[in-house]
Amino acid sequence: xxxVSMNVNGNSATHEVPDNTLLVTFLRETLxxxxxxxxxxxSQCGACIVHLNGESVKSCSLFAAxxxxxxxxxxxxxxxxxxxxxxxxxxxxxxxxxxxxxTPGMVMSAIELVTKNKNLTERDIREGLEGNxxxxxxxxxxxxxxxxxxxxxx
Amino acid sequence: xxxxxxxxATNVNKAASIIADAEDGKFLAGGMTLIPxxxxxxxxxxxxxxxxxxxLTGIEDEGASIRIGAMSRHVDVAESVLVQNAIPAxxxxxxxxxxxxxxxxxTIGGSLANNDPAACYPSALLGLGGTIxxxxxxILAEDFLTGMFETDLExxxxxxxxxxxxPDKAAYVKxxxxxxxxxxxxxxxxxxxxxxxxxxTGAGEDGVFRASNIEAALDESFKANSIIDGLVSAxxxxxxxxxxxxYRAHLIGEMTRRAVIACx
Numbered sequence: 001x002x003x004v005s006m007n008v009n010g011n012s013a014t015h016e017v018p019d020n021t022l023l024v025t026f027l028r029e030t031l032x033x034x035x036x037x038x039x040x041x042x043s044q045c046g047a048c049i050v051h052l053n054g055e056s057v058k059s060c061s062l063f064a065a066x067x068x069x070x071x072x073x074x075x076x077x078x079x080x081x082x083x084x085x086x087x088x089x090x091x092x093x094x095x096x097x098x099x100x101x102x103t104p105g106m107v108m109s110a111i112e113l114v115t116k117n118k119n120l121t122e123r124d125i126r127e128g129l130e131g132n133x134x135x136x137x138x139x140x141x142x143x144x145x146x147x148x149x150x151x152x153x154x
Numbered sequence: 155x156x157x158x159x160x161x162x163a164t165n166v167n168k169a170a171s172i173i174a175d176a177e178d179g180k181f182l183a184g185g186m187t188l189i190p191x192x193x194x195x196x197x198x199x200x201x202x203x204x205x206x207x208x209x210l211t212g213i214e215d216e217g218a219s220i221r222i223g224a225m226s227r228h229v230d231v232a233e234s235v236l237v238q239n240a241i242p243a244x245x246x247x248x249x250x251x252x253x254x255x256x257x258x259x260x261t262i263g264g265s266l267a268n269n270d271p272a273a274c275y276p277s278a279l280l281g282l283g284g285t286i287x288x289x290x291x292x293i294l295a296e297d298f299l300t301g302m303f304e305t306d307l308e309x310x311x312x313x314x315x316x317x318x319x320x321p322d323k324a325a326y327v328k329x330x331x332x333x334x335x336x337x338x339x340x341x342x343x344x345x346x347x348x349x350x351x352x353x354x355t356g357a358g359e360d361g362v363f364r365a366s367n368i369e370a371a372l373d374e375s376f377k378a379n380s381i382i383d384g385l386v387s388a389x390x391x392x393x394x395x396x397x398x399x400x401y402r403a404h405l406i407g408e409m410t411r412r413a414v415i416a417c418x
Contacts, residue, residue: 002160018157019157019158019159019160019202020155020157020158020160020192020202022189041193042190042193042194043186043189043190043255043256044333044334046253046255049255052258055229055258056254056255056258057255057258057259058255058256058259061185061186061189061190061259062185062189062259063160063185063189063202065160065162065204066182066185066204066206068162109254109255112254113254128254130253130254130335131252131253131254131255131256
C-alpha cells in the first residue's frame with residue numbers, strides 16, 4: 001500500500017491504495033467519480049481519458065502513483081456549476097452522442113485538441129480523435145460538435 | 155494484474171541500485187507498453203521503479219548531432235523546434251506514434267529499450283546510426299539493437315539519452331496498422347555525405363534491419379525510381395494476420411520510394 005495525493009477537479013484527494021492501483025480505478029472506485037469510463041481496458045478506446053496537468057491521458061494505462069502530486073481534471077470537473085463547458089454544450093446541441101459511453105473520453109480529448117490547436121480543419125479533428133473509439137460509429141456528429149465548440153472556445 | 159510494489163527513483167544511480175536489490179524489478183518510463191503488458195499478465199515483476207523523477211528530459215544541439223533525453227515524451231520530440239529544424243524526420247516520426255494520449259506519456263528511451271519489432275523509433279536510431287547513452291557507457295545503434303524485443307542493455311542499465319547525427323536529408327514513412335497505429339512497415343531513409351542508410355521496422359523477423367540492397371541502389375542514384383520491384387526479398391520478413399511477407403516486401407519498396415520523395 002502507498003499513499004497517493006492529487007488534486008482532482010479542484011479538490012485535494014489523499015488515500016492509501018495498493019501500489020498497482022490504476023488511475024482510473026482510483027478515480028472511479030476510491031473517489032466515486034464514475035463519469036470516467038472503462039471501455040476496452042487496453043488503452044485503445046479512450047473512454048477513460050482525463051487531463052493530467054492539462055494534458056489528455058488514458059487513465060487505464062497509468063498507475064495512480066504516477067499521478068501523485070498532479071492536477072487531474074475529469075468530466076465531472078469541466079462544467080461551471082450548472083453551466084456546461086462549451087464542449088459539453090456543443091455535444092448536447094449537435095447530438096454528438098448515441099449511447100454516450102465514449103462521450104466523457106471524447107469530450108476530454110476534444111478539449112485538449114481544441115485548446116492546443118487553432119484553426120482546426122475537419123480532417124485535423126478526425127485525425128485528432130485517433131485515440132477515441134465510438135462503438136456506435138457516431139463520429140459525424142462528434143466531429144460537428146467539436147467544430148462548433150472550437151468556434152466558441154477560440 | 156499481479157500485485158507489485160511501486161517506487162519512484164530520484165536519480166539513475168539510485169534506480170540502478172534499487173533494481174539490483176529487487177527479485178524481478180522493472181523500470182517504468184512512460185508505461186505505454188509496460189502497463190498494458192502488466193494488465194494482460196504477460197509480465198509479473200515484484201517491483202516497478204518509476205524513472206520519471208530522474209531528470210532525463212531535455213533536448214540539446216551538439217553541433218554535428220542532437221541529443222534527446224531518454225524520458226522525452228513523443229509529444230516533446232514532435233513539438234521541439236530544435237528537432238524540427240535539425241532533423242525534421244525525427245519530429246515527424248514522433249508525431250505519428252500511437253495516438254495523442256500515447257504521445258503525451260510514451261518516451262523515446264522506453265520505446266528504444268523495448269525494441270518492439272513494429273515500433274517507429276528503432277528505425278530512426280538505426281537509420282541515422284545513432285548512439286545510446288546509459289549511465290555506464292555509450293552503445294552504437296548496431297550493437298544496441300540485438301533482436302526482436304532485445305537490446306544490449308544490462309538488467310540495471312538505464313538509457314539516459316540518445317544522440318542522432320544530423321543527416322543531409324532524411325525522411326520516415328510508415329504504413330500504419332489501421333487499428334494499432336504500429337508500423338506494418340516503416341522505412342527511415344537518411345542521406346549522409348558518405349552514403350545512404352535505410353532502416354526498416356515492422357517487417358523483419360528479428361526486428362529493425364538495414365536494407366542493404368536499397369542502400370546500394372540509392373547510393374547509385376538517390377531517386378524514387380531507383381527502387382525497382384524485386385529489389386526487396388520476402389525472406390526473413392514477418393508474415394501474420396495483418397500482412398504476408400510478400401506484401402511487406404512490396405510495402406518496403408513503396409514506403410522507401412515515398413521516403414525518398416519526402417527527402418525532397
